[in-house]
Amino acid sequence: MDFEDLCNTGLVLGLGNYSPSSLTSKNPTKNGDHIRKTAEPSLTLSLSGAKKDDSDLYRQDSAASSFPTVSVKREREVRSEDEEEDGPNDRKKLRLSKAQAALLEESFKQHSTLNPKQKQDLARELKLRPRQVEVWFQNRRARTKLKQTELDCEFLKKCCETLTDENRRLHKELQELKLSQPLYMQLPAATLTMCPSCERIGGAVADNTAKTFIKPHFYNPFTNPSAAC
């Protein structure tokens, strides 16, 4: 479901400051900035290798790296044979070990972005490249945001359902009230006037209808403040 669907119910949701733009990953294209504005600024520290190249610089280690803590090998190293021949072209799938993932998660809980020192330390601790840690955090933030978007969507959907029900209920109530009230009560209030002296309702300004039924006892000071009967 997308946000448009939500809005097509004919209801207008008043949900405080909720901004639909934070919802629509539909057209996220350029600006991820609404997120970043709130994120902590981080210093930059460049590693000697170029940005895009460090993966190549370190590519070999995808097979070699293991996380020391529990001497965990890579999680699903079923295909250990291929890993020997770590060709230059292959983009093998590194699977982080449970211990690595746990530590990354732990760290993410504390701060969803890393400054260069944190990145370095974490990378060292995990026996990963800083770039890998960085990528992991990027992906992790993306996952978090996606999940949050889904939750927001669910929430709005619920709101929409609730309001639709409420709207239906109120319509029904109004219908019932209309049926149970005297006829003049069914006139729009603004068309009714009440004589200040006798306190009886006069009809609307040029009402033909009011003649036919009991004089209503409403007074509209704006239409006829000093009018007498």
Next chain:
DNA sequence: GGGGTCAATATGCCCG
């Protein structure tokens, strides 16, 4: 085999 997950890559924007 196809769908899901996730690390890695590509791209574009923003900010210092």
Next chain:
DNA sequence: CGGGCATATTGACCCC
């Protein structure tokens, strides 16, 4: 202008 970031996409891998 370079680095960091968000976002989209790719591709390896797993599981049913």
